[in-house]
Amino acid sequence: xxxxxAAVRRVPRRTWIRxxxxxxxxxxxxxxxxxxxxVPAGQALLMSLFDWGLIKPADHFVGLDNYxxxxxxxxxxxxxxxxxxxxxxxxxxxxxxxxxxxxxxxRFVTGRIGGALELLYFAPVLVSMVPVTLGWREIFNYQHxxxxxxxxxxxxxxxxxxxxxxMALVGVVILSVWKQVGYNMIILIVGMRAIPHVFxxxxxxDGASAWQQFRWITMxxxxxxxxFVVVIxxxxxxxxxxxxxxxxxxxxxAPGQLVRVLVYDIFENGFRFxxxxxxxxxxxxxxxxxxxxxxxxFRFLRGSAE
Amino acid sequence: MTRPRAWIKTLALVSTLAIVVGACSxxxxxxxxxxxxxxxxxxxxxxxxxxxxxxxxxxxxCGDAPVTLNVWGGYPEVDAVYKLAGENFKKTHPxxxxxxxxxxxxxxxxxxxTALPSKTAGDVVVRTTNFLSRFIDQGLLAPLPDDLKTFxxxxxxxxxxxxxxxxxxxxxxxxxxxGTAGIYYNTDMFTKAGxxxxxxxxxxxxxxxxxLAVVDASGSLVTSGLSLRLxxxxxxxxxxxxxxxxxxGRTLIKETSPGKxxxxxxxxxxxxxxxxxxxxLKANIDSLNIDSDAKAFETKATAMFLREAWVIPxxxxxxxxxxxxxxxxxxxxGSLVTSxxxxxxxxxxxAACAWEFVRFLKEQEQQISMVTISGWxxxxxxxxxxxxxxANPTYAGFFTHPAxxxxxxTPPIAEFDEIETKLATHLVAAYADFANLAGQPxxxxxxxxxxADETNSILKTNGHFGG
Numbered sequence: 001x002x003x004x005x006a007a008v009r010r011v012p013r014r015t016w017i018r019x020x021x022x023x024x025x026x027x028x029x030x031x032x033x034x035x036x037x038x039v040p041a042g043q044a045l046l047m048s049l050f051d052w053g054l055i056k057p058a059d060h061f062v063g064l065d066n067y068x069x070x071x072x073x074x075x076x077x078x079x080x081x082x083x084x085x086x087x088x089x090x091x092x093x094x095x096x097x098x099x100x101x102x103x104x105x106x107r108f109v110t111g112r113i114g115g116a117l118e119l120l121y122f123a124p125v126l127v128s129m130v131p132v133t134l135g136w137r138e139i140f141n142y143q144h145x146x147x148x149x150x151x152x153x154x155x156x157x158x159x160x161x162x163x164x165x166x167m168a169l170v171g172v173v174i175l176s177v178w179k180q181v182g183y184n185m186i187i188l189i190v191g192m193r194a195i196p197h198v199f200x201x202x203x204x205x206d207g208a209s210a211w212q213q214f215r216w217i218t219m220x221x222x223x224x225x226x227x228f229v230v231v232i233x234x235x236x237x238x239x240x241x242x243x244x245x246x247x248x249x250x251x252x253x254a255p256g257q258l259v260r261v262l263v264y265d266i267f268e269n270g271f272r273f274x275x276x277x278x279x280x281x282x283x284x285x286x287x288x289x290x291x292x293x294x295x296x297x298f299r300f301l302r303g304s305a306e
Numbered sequence: 307m308t309r310p311r312a313w314i315k316t317l318a319l320v321s322t323l324a325i326v327v328g329a330c331s332x333x334x335x336x337x338x339x340x341x342x343x344x345x346x347x348x349x350x351x352x353x354x355x356x357x358x359x360x361x362x363x364x365x366x367x368c369g370d371a372p373v374t375l376n377v378w379g380g381y382p383e384v385d386a387v388y389k390l391a392g393e394n395f396k397k398t399h400p401x402x403x404x405x406x407x408x409x410x411x412x413x414x415x416x417x418x419x420t421a422l423p424s425k426t427a428g429d430v431v432v433r434t435t436n437f438l439s440r441f442i443d444q445g446l447l448a449p450l451p452d453d454l455k456t457f458x459x460x461x462x463x464x465x466x467x468x469x470x471x472x473x474x475x476x477x478x479x480x481x482x483x484x485g486t487a488g489i490y491y492n493t494d495m496f497t498k499a500g501x502x503x504x505x506x507x508x509x510x511x512x513x514x515x516x517x518l519a520v521v522d523a524s525g526s527l528v529t530s531g532l533s534l535r536l537x538x539x540x541x542x543x544x545x546x547x548x549x550x551x552x553x554x555g556r557t558l559i560k561e562t563s564p565g566k567x568x569x570x571x572x573x574x575x576x577x578x579x580x581x582x583x584x585x586x587l588k589a590n591i592d593s594l595n596i597d598s599d600a601k602a603f604e605t606k607a608t609a610m611f612l613r614e615a616w617v618i619p620x621x622x623x624x625x626x627x628x629x630x631x632x633x634x635x636x637x638x639x640g641s642l643v644t645s646x647x648x649x650x651x652x653x654x655x656x657a658a659c660a661w662e663f664v665r666f667l668k669e670q671e672q673q674i675s676m677v678t679i680s681g682w683x684x685x686x687x688x689x690x691x692x693x694x695x696x697a698n699p700t701y702a703g704f705f706t707h708p709a710x711x712x713x714x715x716t717p718p719i720a721e722f723d724e725i726e727t728k729l730a731t732h733l734v735a736a737y738a739d740f741a742n743l744a745g746q747p748x749x750x751x752x753x754x755x756x757x758a759d760e761t762n763s764i765l766k767t768n769g770h771f772g773g
Contacts, residue, residue, distance in 0.1 A: 055423055055440050075731065142595035143526075158526075163537065163594035165738055248539040258537075258738060260731070271416045273724040274440060 041287070048280035055274065066281035076282060079265040082169060086261065087237035089173045090180065095230055097177065098184035103214060105185070106192040118189065122182035129179065133246040136175045137162070162247070168258045175243055180236070184229045191225030192218060227301035231294055238290050239263055262286050368659035374403045375656055375663055376428035380414030381646070383616060383680045384432075384483070390679070391672045395663055402659060412540060422446045425653035429660040432646050435471045435478045436716045437723065442473055448650045451661055454480055457668070462686045470645045470715035479647025480664050481685035483676050485614040486713065487549050487641045488634040488703035495529070495609040504635045506708070508553045511610070511638075512582060518609035519591045530592040533599060533608035534583060536737045541726035543733050545642065546612060547571075548726075551579055552640040552714055559717055559725065559761065566772020567717055567765055569758035571729075572751070580750050583737060588744040594737065604628060612637070615704045616681035634703025640712035645685055677701070721768045725761050732757045 048066055052058035070076045101121060105114050124132065139147050140161035148158040161171040195218060203213045219226075241263035248259070262282065270279030377388045385406050392404035407428060409417065415437060421427040422441050431438075431447075441447055450458065458477050459468060471479050489511070491504055499518050505511040515531030522528050535546035548558045554575035559567045570576075586592050592608075600617045602608040604625035621628050648667060650660045666672065673684035674694060683704055684691075695701060716722060736743060736753060743749055765771035 053440065054419055055444050055446075075728070143597075158595075160595050163738060165735065245539075258734065268727070271419060272412070272727060274419070274720075 044280045044283055047277050048284050050277045051275075052277040052280075053274045054270070054276045058277065062277065066278045067285070069278070070282055070285065075260060075265055076262075076285075079260045079262045080285075082260055083238055083240065083262045085169060086173055086176070086240055087234055090176045090237040090240075091230060091233045093173070094177045094180045094184055094233055095226070097181050098188050098229065099226075101181070101185045102188035102192055103218070106189050107210075118186065121185055124179045124181075125183045127179075129242040130246055132179060133175065133243045136171075136178075136243075137247060140171050163258075165258045172240070172243055172247070172259055176237070176240065180233060184233060187229055188222065188225060191222050195221045223301055227297065230301065231297050234293055234297065235290055238286065238293075241267065367662035368399045368402050368656075370401055372401050372403070373656050373659050374405060375430065375660055377404060377406050377430045377432070377663075378414070378418075378428035379406070379408045379432040379646075380411040381432075381616075381680070381682070382408045382410070383619075384408070384676070384682060387672070387676050387679050390675055391663075391667055394671070395666050399659075399662075402663075422651060425651070427651045427653075429650065429654045429656045430663060431649045431651060432482055433649070434644055434716065435473050435647055436718060436720075438478070438649060439473045439718065440720045442478060443720075446652055447478065448652045448654070448657060450477055450480070454661070454665065462668075462688050464643070464687050464713060466643050466713035466715045467645045467685055467687075470643060470718075471647050473718050479649045480668055481645040481647045482667060483680070483682040484643050484645045484685050485616075486643045486683065486704060487546075487612050487614060487637060489610060489612055489637060490603055490617065490632055490634050490703075491610045492603070492606065492608075492628075492632050494631045495606075499609075504633065505638075506635075507638050508550070512586070515586065515591050515610060516589065521590060525590070527590050527593040527596055529606065530596060530598070530602065530608040531610065532586065532592055533602050533611035534586065534592050535612075536583075536587075536592070536594055536598065537734055541723060541730045543737075544726045544730035547579065547583075547729075547733055549612060549637065549642055550582075551576060552642070552712075553638055554579065555639065557714060558729070559722075559765070561717070562772035565770060567719065567770050568772055569761040569765075571761075572754035572758040576754050577747055577750050580736070580754065581744075581747060584740040584744040584750075587737065587740040603632070614681075615677070615683050615701060618698070618700055619679070619681040632700065634700055636703050636707045636711060638708060639710075640714055643713040643715055645715075646682075647685075719765075719768065719770050721764050721770070725764050728760060728764070729757055732760075 047058065049061060049063060050058040051060040051062045051066075105118055109117060139145050142148060142158055142160055142163070145161070147161065151157070151159065159167055161167050199217050199221070200213050203217055208216070240261050244259050244261050244264050245267075248264075263286070266279045266282045266286070269275045269282060375392075377392075379385070379388065385408050388406045389404065392402075392406075395404075396402055408414065414433070418427060418431065418433065418438075418441070422431075423444070423446065435442075438447060455477055458471065458480060463481055467481050467484060468477070471477055471481055489504075495518055496502075496504070496514070499514070501514050501517060505514050511532065517531065518529070519527060519531035520529035535543050537543065544558070548571075551557065551571060556573055556575040557570050560570040562568050587594070592598075596602065597605060597607045599611060600613060600620060603611050603617070604621055606628075615634075618634075621632070648664045650657050650664065654660055668686065670686075670689055673686055673689055674691075676682055676684050677694065678698075691705065695705060732753070743753075762771055762773070
């Protein structure tokens with residue numbers, strides 16, 4: 001009898017006038033959202049059922065052939081594996097690193113120094129990905145990049161960041177984590193600072209250490225924020241494209257085809273090979289993967305929050 | 307039914323209706339990625355109604371009312387040529403203004419793929435007939451006027467260039483400039499290595515490369531003997547492999563019967579060429595970890611490399627100290643030729659004036675300025691280049707060829723770019739694995755056969771396979 005649904009049932013009928021106003025106010029935004037997001041997605045779904053060459057009308061219905069053919073496409077399988085590795089690595093590293101930085105800055109390094117450090121870590125987020133990638137390409141340079149120079153100072157031999165298949169993918173992960181961690185950190189800091197101090201004070205009175213407080217108080221209460229950060233980082237990671245495209249766009253030792261990712265494969269199939277139906281089917285696969293992962297993350301992290 | 311569930315059901319119903327309505331709507335508008343344009347084309351202004359026919363007096367082709375012609379190209383270094391030609395054209399056509407739009411080649415192709423169907427492309431579009439063939443199929447490009455058709459087939463161009471511009475048994479586009487490979491070599495490095503004459507065969511090229519490579523005290527390569535194209539986006543890696551394959555008499559795909567093709571790169575010559583690549587990498591004559599291509603040559607990180615003539619003015623600008631210390635030679639047996647040709651979109655409101663500008667661009671003066679300004683070679687073979695070559699001897703490798711030298715053109719099939727790009731993908735991955743492939747001809751043969759199967763599969767899908 002005290003459930004939210006029961007409370008809704010007790011609202012008088014005339015209150016629907018208030019809801020009608022809400023519908024009216026939301027209608028333009030919803031219309032725009034539907035036109036810009038839902039309609040194109042629906043069109044992509046429809047395109048995926050056709051053999052459409054972009055230039056000519058889509059008049060050859062192929063059903064699920066595009067989906068079936070993709071499963072045996074080596075480029076698609078490689079792109080899927082690379083993208084999954086990239087997404088998992090980037091999400092895990094950037095979230096864990098952001099948590100650690102947020103914990104330090106939220107509790108121990110405050111004031112002006114804390115503010116300056118927050119800005120410093122957030123600065124990469126403000127820079128466009130294209131110049132960031134161009135800069136990192138020089139950092140990764142085998143012969144004169146500063147990364148290999150720094151590794152040489154501690155006795156590690158030069159790494160072929162841009163020409164070794166494994167190192168190329170690791171290089172893109174490093175670049176992306178560097179770009180993403182500041183954004184995650186800021187959101188987590190806000191979440192941490194929103195946790196009432198009384199919980200930590202009570203735990204301290206009970207003799208809990210800093211780590212115990214973090215593990216048993218901060219982390220559970222931060223779960224909704226962590227969920228948000230993990231979900232958006234995963235979605236963003238699965239949509240990786242710019243850094244791979246820019247790194248591959250030059251002849252100078254770029255990873256090129258070594259770091260084939262899903263969005264790049266979609267782009268190439270659609271706009272290079274003019275196989276738009278095929279590319280749309282690939283986009284549907286990407287959508288399905290992200291949707292499944294998002295649902296899993298919601299179930300897992302929301303459950304731990306409750 | 308509770309109100310929250312009613313909301314959800316209403317929203318779901320509206321969304322579903324929107325999807326159905328949107329998906330069933332007609333029209334061919336597409337979402338296009340943003341191209342990094344250097345200039346924005348302005349709308350053509352002052353169209354004078356129905357365009358006069360191409361055979362009308364040239365003076366009236368552009369009328370008297372103000373006209374703005376938009377010239378679109380995929381090579382920004384050629385912009386200055388169009389602009390100069392525009393200024394010269396304006397002397398006899400004072401009512402005509404020009405805007406030039408160019409971006410990197412791949413961005414330009416993406417731009418065309420949406421601009422041509424939506425009838426928003428320029429008045430003169432410069433690209434290869436092979437790439438534009440899919441647009442030709444949809445009637446988006448105007449056929450050549452009779453006088454230009456006669457000119458193109460009348461002996462002004464090499465037969466390979468005419469063939470490069472033939473699609474569906476018709477001539478399309480007026481060739482403007484061509485790309486064909488030459489070998490650049492650093493004469494100082496040759497002298498230092500004790501090499502007294504440039505190589506004339508592939509074996510000599512490899513032998514010289516081994517003498518020219520320089521390593522530092524730690525054994526790392528600092529100067530490659532021959533800079534191979536080992537990485538990068540697109541089809542360039544496969545294109546350079548193709549050029550070197552031509553030196554052995556084989557090609558990427560061969561025509562087995564009219565309109566039918568088959569992979570030709572997985573024979574013994576292909577295996578030998580691929581072995582050459584991995585052997586040079588294993589012997590540290592070239593490396594994946596140093597600069598390559600034009601940049602390497604300009605910074606003296608390589609002694610030899612293969613490229614088109616556009617590098618020559620780039621060297622004069624970016625590495626002037628290198629001028630006088632390098633030369634070019636022709637590949638020993640043959641080379642690819644790709645011709646960038648001038649087309650007028652069918653939807654151009656200034657078609658007659660655009661064709662008039664095309665006629666102007668093909669003339670000797672504009673063709674000479676093409677090579678002097680951009681370095682790209684003029685498409686016409688009937689030009690008097692004596693004075694130009696005397697003043698610019700470094701272009702010799704692109705105009706002087708051994709007896710029997712053969713130009714090969716791109717197969718006139720729309721899917722060729724997909725074939726070449728996918729082969730490039732495989733080559734890049736294989737080069738990165740050179741350590742496991744060097745000295746393994748059987749493994750290399752297996753790889754090449756697998757890639758050839760993919761090539762033949764693409765040909766089959768498009769109805770062009772002839773086994």
